[in-house]
Amino acid sequence: MRQLSATATVAIGCLLAGTPSVAATDLSPNDWLSKMADAVKSTNYEGTVIRTRNAKEEVLKVVHVVTDGVIRERVVVQEGNGLEIIRNGNEVKCILPDLQEVRVEEWNDQSTLFSTLPSTDIRFGSEYDVSVVRTERVAGRKAVLLAIRPHDEYRFGHRIWLDAETGFPLQTKLIGDEGNAIEQVKFADISLGKEIHSSALAPSISTDNFRWFTSPKRTITHSVKTDWSSDDLPPGFRVIDSHKEELPGSEKPVTHILYSDGLANVSVFIETAKGKKPARRSRVGASNSFSIQVGDHQVTAVGEVPARAVEQIASSMQSNP
């Protein structure tokens, strides 16, 4: 009888694990997003991440520490060339063991590999619906699944599994317009909120005999009012920022306009064309780009949106002096 009781307890526990708990359903989807935004800003974590795209898996070891607002992070690719990325504030070292090289770059942004997902400022409604679907287990922890579903074919859908206790994102999945998973990032195991020794942020290999390279200055940016605009933006996209940047390889500053629908972002880069080039599309991971000549200018749209969105945006850019 005692054994039966134990089995029943386990069975009930399993059933509960697949059912939204009172605590999980108490919070609205936007409350969960707020909780997540707070968690990713301040939580220290260490774990193993599995990234899946194009039916191919990649395993990463990640350590992330925030001290007095300074982000320190270490990402190590566990297969292939064993790339290690060590971040200390804005300075980022990319260690390539196979080439015996260290490339030092400066990242002026505050993002980290897992720190930025929808913020509390995002308003859902006309372009997306967001809902709490159910609770599941991810990386051995109870997680709340949020679904963000787009209303049209100009943006991807998202599924986000948030740690039920802290709101930290344990798994994210990008969903294409046919319901297919384009890319998934998932913690296989994770330690949240614990003290992490600084040795965990050190390179795993000696770089004594490596060749070191320092990055050229990447950009000088200032905000500008631009004459360029799109006359056929996909619904919901609006200008977030426009500025000029000096980029390596570009003789003149490049106009950079950032569009967002609150969740998906598209950058449009405009510079003087160097000769006539055919229109071109490319893809890196979940990001698409489309480049086209408009008059004497080369216009390139880049973003984590379906190809049709970057094509429509780039093709609809006009200069209206």
Added chain:
Amino acid sequence: MNDTIRAQISAFVDGELPENEAEMLLRRMSQDRELRQQAAEYLAVGRAMRGERTFAGMDALRERISDAIDDTSVQQDLESVVSGSPRYLRPVAGVAIAATVALAAVLGLQQMTGNIAGDADQARDAVADADNRGYVVPDQADDQLREYYLRHAASSSYVGASSINARLVTLELVDGVLVETEEEPESDDATAPQTP
């Protein structure tokens, strides 16, 4: 010109000549147009064998020679190679073996500078900075497009949103090159209307 000097030029083009010998050769080249012409032909034959009008690293090597000996006539000699004169597109039997390693020459240059970008300014900077750990990510299919992806990833971070995927792009670009790049067939439709 004897075989020794030819071998030296070939090794120089291949990036395999010891630095002290390279400096001596550069000094000789500054005073000897025939030597410069020979170096230009070595580069050109390799290019012709690959059916290219020019190749990544050409500008960098040309700049290195030009900068080292501070002589604009060298630039002109080497310009003639880049301009694609038919004379240089004909493989020359005597230098064919050296030319087969022209690709290795490019790789040698890459090792020296960490750069095979075709942009002359970038290449010149990389050569100048070689001793100061100069940097341009080597072997990128399209540096401009790569910069666009990276700038987009950085900008997206300020607005939150789906920049987790943008940041993954950074990881991918550090690790490799652009994938699935595709050009559209050239047609009237491929170019948007002129701006007003």
